Amino acid sequence: MRYIISLLIALVLSGKVYCWGFYAHEKINGYAIYLLPPEMLVLYKPSTAYLKTHATDPDKRRYILKAEGPRHFIDLDKYGRYPFSELPRNWQAAINKFGEDSLIQHGILPWRIQQVLAMLTGAFRDKNKASILKLSADLGHYIGDAHVPLHTSSNHNGQKTNQHGIHGFWESRVPELLADQEWDFFLEKARYISQPAETTWKFILESALAVDSVLLMEAELSKSFAADEKFAFEWRKQALIRQYSSSFSKEYNRLLRGMVERRMRQSVQAVADFWYTAWVNAGQPKLKGMAGEMWTDSSQNELDSLSFYWRSQPVKGKSCD
Numbered sequence: 001m002r003y004i005i006s007l008l009i010a011l012v013l014s015g016k017v018y019c020w021g022f023y024a025h026e027k028i029n030g031y032a033i034y035l036l037p038p039e040m041l042v043l044y045k046p047s048t049a050y051l052k053t054h055a056t057d058p059d060k061r062r063y064i065l066k067a068e069g070p071r072h073f074i075d076l077d078k079y080g081r082y083p084f085s086e087l088p089r090n091w092q093a094a095i096n097k098f099g100e101d102s103l104i105q106h107g108i109l110p111w112r113i114q115q116v117l118a119m120l121t122g123a124f125r126d127k128n129k130a131s132i133l134k135l136s137a138d139l140g141h142y143i144g145d146a147h148v149p150l151h152t153s154s155n156h157n158g159q160k161t162n163q164h165g166i167h168g169f170w171e172s173r174v175p176e177l178l179a180d181q182e183w184d185f186f187l188e189k190a191r192y193i194s195q196p197a198e199t200t201w202k203f204i205l206e207s208a209l210a211v212d213s214v215l216l217m218e219a220e221l222s223k224s225f226a227a228d229e230k231f232a233f234e235w236r237k238q239a240l241i242r243q244y245s246s247s248f249s250k251e252y253n254r255l256l257r258g259m260v261e262r263r264m265r266q267s268v269q270a271v272a273d274f275w276y277t278a279w280v281n282a283g284q285p286k287l288k289g290m291a292g293e294m295w296t297d298s299s300q301n302e303l304d305s306l307s308f309y310w311r312s313q314p315v316k317g318k319s320c321d
């Protein structure tokens with residue numbers, strides 16, 4: 001029995017937790033589709049499986065591409081205190097002030113969103129179906145990451161406050177436990193965003209403002225839970241693993257007053273808004289007739305190789321473990 005338990009613990013410790021978790025990223029891209037206008041739905045709806053499956057490609061890419069790591073976070077606390085006005089919001093101005101190497105070291109998530117938005121707009125202009133879908137999936141991922149408070153802090157996994165594991169707890173464990181059962185994702189139709197950079201900084205700063213509560217509530221709650229109540233062996237996807245117990249997770253969610261649900265809902269809305277904005281800025285090209293066969297040999301090959309590297313390689317750069 002002791003052998004089995006140590007084996008299970010070893011398996012859990014070697015397991016990796018990803019940004020928003022695979023579960024939530026897939027949900028976010030999937031729900032965003034339903035907020036799109038019919039002119040876009042004709043392409044996006046038949047591509048639901050693609051957009052969900054590929055929602056986590058950017059995380060997998062970190063295993064093969066060094067440049068990918070810094071695109072998922074920004075350590076805003078490296079730039080003073082909220083609202084971090086030391087840091088220019090404009091990429092070129094930020095480079096002039098801090099240098100590109102330093103910016104990359106502390107994460108470039110807000111600028112990456114602008115870059116992919118521009119690429120998606122270009123793909124719509126070119127009516128390039130494969131690129132539209134790939135970049136939509138990617139953009140959904142980065143926007144999702146930007147809504148996770150710990151993606152804006154250098155204490156990204158509670159390593160500085162002895163709260164190791166809190167990253168995956170907030171963004172994977174809590175949504176997996178509650179999203180399907182208790183949360184709703186009825187949202188507004190996709191809206192046109194006239195100033196995407198400002199909007200991006202707005203949700204990045206909202207995330208930064210929430211970091212203290214994310215950490216504090218976990219620390220407070222831990223005082224009233226014994227270790228064997230805080231963690232428990234529970235079933236997760238047909239495997240028995242040691243994780244934050246259901247009771248601890250639910251109580252944490254209650255203390256946060258719906259923060260995880262709210263950030264996930266806002267992610268869904270923002271993903272739809274940004275997809276829609278790219279399409280409008282490209283001149284609302286007709287997408288009808290583009291759906292066709294979604295899975296080409298090359299998209300299958302790309303997915304296969306990403307999945308291979310994801311399983312077999314250590315992450316390049318900072319991970320969300």
Ligand SMILES: [Zn+2]
Pocket residue numbers: 019020058059072141145
């Ligand atoms: Zn990520």
